[in-house]
Amino acid sequence: MSSSFTKxxxxxxxxxxxxxxxxxxxxITSDLAYKTAWNCLLDTIGCGLEALEYPACxxxxxxxxxxxxxxxxxxxxGTNYELDPVQGAFNIGAAIxxxxxxxxxxxxxxxxxxxxxxxxxxxxxWLSRNAATSGIASPTIKTVLTAMIKAHEIQGCIALxxxxxxxxxxxxxxxxxxxxAVVAEMMGLSRDQILNAVSLAWVDGQALRTYRHFPNAxxxxxxxxxxxxxxxxxxxxxxxxxxxxxxxxxSAKTWGFYDVSFQAKxxxxxxxxxxxxxxxxxxxxxxxxxxHSQTGVEAAMTLHQWMNISGKSTEDISSVTIRTHEACIRIxxxxxxxxxxxDRDHCIQYMVAVPLIFGRLTARDYEDNxxxxxxxxxxxxxxxxxxxxxxxxxxxxxxxxxxxxAITIAFADGSTSEEIVVEYPIGHARRRSEGIxxxxxxxKVNLNRIFDASQQERILALTLxxxxxxxxxxxxxxxxxxxx
Numbered sequence: 001m002s003s004s005f006t007k008x009x010x011x012x013x014x015x016x017x018x019x020x021x022x023x024x025x026x027x028i029t030s031d032l033a034y035k036t037a038w039n040c041l042l043d044t045i046g047c048g049l050e051a052l053e054y055p056a057c058x059x060x061x062x063x064x065x066x067x068x069x070x071x072x073x074x075x076x077x078g079t080n081y082e083l084d085p086v087q088g089a090f091n092i093g094a095a096i097x098x099x100x101x102x103x104x105x106x107x108x109x110x111x112x113x114x115x116x117x118x119x120x121x122x123x124x125x126w127l128s129r130n131a132a133t134s135g136i137a138s139p140t141i142k143t144v145l146t147a148m149i150k151a152h153e154i155q156g157c158i159a160l161x162x163x164x165x166x167x168x169x170x171x172x173x174x175x176x177x178x179x180x181a182v183v184a185e186m187m188g189l190s191r192d193q194i195l196n197a198v199s200l201a202w203v204d205g206q207a208l209r210t211y212r213h214f215p216n217a218x219x220x221x222x223x224x225x226x227x228x229x230x231x232x233x234x235x236x237x238x239x240x241x242x243x244x245x246x247x248x249x250x251s252a253k254t255w256g257f258y259d260v261s262f263q264a265k266x267x268x269x270x271x272x273x274x275x276x277x278x279x280x281x282x283x284x285x286x287x288x289x290x291x292h293s294q295t296g297v298e299a300a301m302t303l304h305q306w307m308n309i310s311g312k313s314t315e316d317i318s319s320v321t322i323r324t325h326e327a328c329i330r331i332x333x334x335x336x337x338x339x340x341x342x343d344r345d346h347c348i349q350y351m352v353a354v355p356l357i358f359g360r361l362t363a364r365d366y367e368d369n370x371x372x373x374x375x376x377x378x379x380x381x382x383x384x385x386x387x388x389x390x391x392x393x394x395x396x397x398x399x400x401x402x403x404x405x406a407i408t409i410a411f412a413d414g415s416t417s418e419e420i421v422v423e424y425p426i427g428h429a430r431r432r433s434e435g436i437x438x439x440x441x442x443x444k445v446n447l448n449r450i451f452d453a454s455q456q457e458r459i460l461a462l463t464l465x466x467x468x469x470x471x472x473x474x475x476x477x478x479x480x481x482x483x484x
Contacts, residue, residue, distance in 0.1 A: 008244070008245070008247050010247040010248060011247060012195050012199065012245070012247040012248075013199075013247065013248055013249065013250040013251050015250055015266075015267055016195060016198050016199055016202070016247075016249075016250070017195070018272075018273065019154055019177070019181050019198055019273075020181065020191060020194045020195050020198060022150065022153070022154070022273040023150055023154075023181045023182055023184075023185045023194065024185060024191060024194070026150070026273060026274070028146055028149050028150070028275055029275075030149075030274075030275040030278075030279060032275075032279050033149050033275035033278045033279050034145055034149070034470075035466070036278050036279060036281060037145040037148045037149050037152075037278055038145060038466055038469070038470075039283070039436060039439055039440075040103055040114055040148060040152075040278070040281060040283070041117070041141070041144065041145065041148065042439070042440070042443045042463055043102065043103065043114075043283060043285075043439050043442065043443060044096050044102050044103070044114040044117050045077050045096075045117075045443075045446075045481065046442060046443040046445075046446030046447065047095075047096055047097075047098075047099060047101045047102045047446070048077055048078065048092060048095035048096045048098075049077060049078045049095075049446045049447065049449055049450050050099055050101065050363065050446045050449060051094075051095040051096070051098035051099050052078045052079070052095065052449070052450060053449060054098060054099070054363075056098075056219060056222075056341075057094065057095060057098040057222065057223075060094060060223055061076065061079065061081070061091045061094065061095070062079075062081055062083075062091070063081070063083055063087060064087050069082050069083075070082050070083055070084045072126070072129040072130050073088065073126070073129070074087075074088025074089075074091075074092075074121075074122045074125045074126050074129075074478075075088075075125060075475075075478040075479065075481065075482055076088060076091045076092055076095070077092070077095075077478070077481035077482075078095075078450045078451075078481065078483055079091075079482070079483050080482055080483050080484075083122075084126075085122045085123055085125075085126040085233050085237075086122075086230050086233045086234045086237070087230065088122035088125070088126065089118045089119045089122035089123070089179075089226070089229040089230040089232070089233045090118070090223075090226040090227065090229065090230035091118075091122075091226065092117065092118040092121055092122055092226070092229070093115060093117075093118025093119065093223075093225045093226030093227075093228070093229035093230065094118070094222065094223040094225070094226030094227075095226075096114065096115060096117060096118055096225065096226075097112060097115055097222055097223070097224070097225040097226065098222045098223070099222075099288045099363045100222075100284075100288055100289065100290060100345050101284050101288040101363070102114045102115070102284065103281050103282060103283050103284065103427075104281075104282045104283075104284060104291035104427075105152075105155065105156045105159060105277060105281060105282065106282065106291060106292070106327070106395065106401065106403060107156070107159045107160040107161070107396070108159060108160060108161050108162055108163040108396075109158070109159035109162060109163050109164050109165060109171055109174070110159070110165075110171060110291070110292075110327070110331075111155060111156075111159055111171035111172075111174055111175065112171075112175075112225065113148075113151060113152040113155045113156055113175075113178070113277060113278075113281065114148070114152075114281075115172070115175045115225035115228070115229065116147075116148065116151035116152070116155065116175055116178050116179045116182070116229065117144075117148060118179075118225065118226055118229035118230070119151075119179035119180075119182075119183050119229035119230070119232045119233050120144055120147045120148060120151065120179070120182060120183060120186070121144060121474070121478070122229070122233060123183040123186050123187065123233060123236075124139045124143060124144050124147070124186060124474040125474050125475055125478045127139055127186065127187070127474075128473050128474040128475035128478075129475045136188060138473045138474070138475070139186065139473070139474050140470060140471055140472060140473055140474065141469050141470050141471075141472050141474060141477055142470040142471065143186065143474070144474060145470065147182040147183070147185075147186060148278070149275055149278045150178075150181075150182050150273075151178040151179060151181075151182045152178075152277040152278045152281060153273050153274065153275060153276065153277045153278065154174070154177065154178035154181060154182075154273065155174040155175060155177075155178040155277070156276070156277030156281075157269060157270070157271060157272075157273055157276070157277060158174055158177075158267060158269075159171070159174060160269070160270040160271070160398075161267070161268040161269060161270050162262075162267045162268065164206075164262075165209055165331075167261060167262055167263060168208055168209055168210075169206045169207065169208065169209060169261060170206070170207040170208060170209045170211075170212065170224060172207050172224045172225050172227070172228040173206045173207065173228070175225050175228040175229060175232070176201050176204065176228040176229070176231055176232050176235075177198060177201045177202065177232075178232075179228065179229050179232030179233070180197050180198055180200070180201040180232040180235050180236055181194060181197070181198050181201075183232060183233055183236045184197040184198070184236040184239060184240070187236055187237070187240055189236065189239060189240050192245075193239045193240060193242075194239070195245055195247075196239045196243060196244060196245025197235050197236045197238070197239035197240075197245070198245075199245040199246045199247065199249045200235045200238065200239065200243070200245060200246070201231075201232065201235055202246075202249045202250060202257050203246050203249050204231065204235075206261060207224055207227075207228075211224070211342075212331075212342075212346060213346075214334065214336070214343075217339065217340070217342050217343040217346060218339075218340060218342050218343075219340065219341075219342050221342055221346075222342060250266070250267075251266065270398065279429070280401065280429045281429075282403070282425065282427050282428055282429075283427030283435060283439055284425075284427055285425075285426050285427045285435050285438050285439050285442060286298065286425075286426055286427075286438070287351075287361045288345070288361070288362065288363045289345060289351045289361060290331070290332050290345060290346050290348075290351070291403060291425070292324075292325070292327055292328040292331055292332055292348070292403060293328065293332055293348045293351045293352070293405070294403060294425035294426075294427070295403055295404055295405040295422035295423065295424070295425050296322055296324070296328075296348055296351065296352050296405035296407060296422075297351050297352065297355055297361050298422045298425065298426070299405055299406065299407040299420040299421070299422045300351075300352045300355040300356050300407060301355045301359065301360075301361075302420050303356060303407060303409060303417055303420055304355055304356050304357075304358075304359040305359070306417060306418075307356075307409075307417075308359075312411060314353075314356055314357050314375060314379055315375075316411045316412055316413070317356075317379065317382060317409055317410070317411060317412070318382065318410050318411055318412045319382050319383075319384070319409075319410045320352065320356070320379070320382055320383040320384070320407060320408070320409050320410075321383075321384055321386060321407070321408045321410070322348065322352065322383065322384070322385045322386070322405055322406070322407050323386055323388045323391065323405070323406040323407075323408075323419075323421075324348075324385050324386070324387065324388065324391060324404070324405050324406075325387065325388065325391040325392045325394075325395045325403070325404060325405075326387050326392040326395075327392075327395060328348060328385065328405070329385050329387055331346065332346050332347055332348040332351075333348060333349075333385045334346070334347040334348070334349060334350075335349065335380070335381070338350060338371065340368075341366035341367055341368075344366045344371060345366050347380075348383075348385065349380040349383040350366075350371075350376065350380055352383055352407065353375075353376050353379040353380050353383065354370070354376060356379060356409075357373075357375055357376065357379065388404070388406070391404040391405075391406075394423070401428075401429075402423045402424055402428075403423075403424070403425060403428070404421065404422065404423040404424075405421075405422060406419050406420065406421040406422070407419065407420050408420075426438065427439075440464070443463075444456075444460070447459055447460070450483060451483070451484075452484075455480075455484060458480060459480050459481065462477070462480060
């Protein structure tokens with residue numbers, strides 16, 4: 001068989017063409033998008049630093065073969081690893097997603113667009129360190145922010161109208177597609193090569209959601225995004241080497257993605273690609289919890305304070321009712337045994353019970369030692385979810401995009417609490433002015449987990465100065481984040 005392939009005369013599916021033309025040709029002019037991407041960059045790196053406190057995460061990190069290092073390799077924030085860009089993307093991506101604390105996008109499909117930073121940052125750092133010998137201009141953090149905005153947009157716009165979870169596929173499919181497109185452009189691939197790369201991402205067998213749900217919920221959901229970003233970098237490099245693409249990968253009868261995996265339905269789109277998704281992204285600021293529960297946890301925290309003032313305790317509770325939206329019920333309404341932290345942080349009953357009892361919800365509260373407290377399961381059994389159709393409607397309304405939860409507590413003495421309603425979490429675009437100062441504090445706390453005071457000061461001096469940061473070469477930025 002010939003080792004080279006001529007270009008196919010078959011046209012690429014329009015959905016792939018639109019992605020590639022957007023990545024190559026669309027100019028981001030929105031200052032709001034860039035400033036939000038700046039905040040997103042800091043928050044996402046901080047989430048990765050916090051994950052380094054968990055051995056379940058760090059055991060998967062480092063080179064794929066112990067002891068191997070790469071000259072001019074990718075640096076992984078909070079570590080001293082030097083890795084090839086494929087494994088670097090896995091490391092950064094897995095740490096980012098491990099604690100379910102980075103940003104979120106909710107639509108027909110949900111997901112975490114900052115997962116793409118694993119591929120973007122690894123590729124940008126690798127290009128930056130090799131710029132002098134490769135003839136490529138050293139990318140700056142402005143390059144990273146641009147790629148983030150575009151990856152967010154690709155993932156988020158496809159997600160608006162197309163539900164992959166309803167056909168059993170995991171949202172990391174969109175991370176792989178979006179990351180492949182933007183890193184291929186960063187590597188300087190031609191339009192034809194990027195078309196090939198994106199088609200290869202769709203050809204892949206896609207991850208099943210079973211690792212997010214009973215009875216198989218487990219830790220793969222914490223490294224699935226790292227896997228997707230590393231695969232994206234690999235596919236872009238293969239396309240750069242001349243690997244062929246598959247033009248009708250989506251639409252081909254019988255064997256294409258639509259017929260095989262999407263119930264023969266082509267994608268539908270609400271809007272063209274621009275900068276909408278980054279401008280409206282949802283930050284997880286207060287709680288490391290699946291996003292459909294964020295407003296429920298906030299309501300539970302308010303009710304915990306009220307119970308303390310009222311002289312009531314969780315032992316006095318006879319029932320708890322959560323008025324919520326359909327997606328919450330479908331994804332995180334769980335009863336029965338919870339087998340591990342990955343199971344617990346996708347159970348709204350658990351995520352409400354813990355703050356009602358303790359007045360907090362941290363990543364450590366999903367660990368076995370906390371979950372062993374018998375009060376948690378006893379209270380979980382008393383918590384029920386009921387759908388409010390207006391909450392579901394507002395969840396899908398592009399002008400609102402609310403994620404509402406309302407909680408009422410009934411007590412054994414016949415009394416009830418006031419219903420506490422929270423429509424928008426603190427990380428929502430409608431609460432930006434309230435949320436961003438807290439996001440910066442979250443970043444500072446996460447820096448303090450890893451770095452000494454002098455290194456924290458150097459990092460903050462750069463990262464909190466927007467104009468200085470966007471003009472900084474990526475390798476210099478990443479060097480600041482190396483664990484000394």
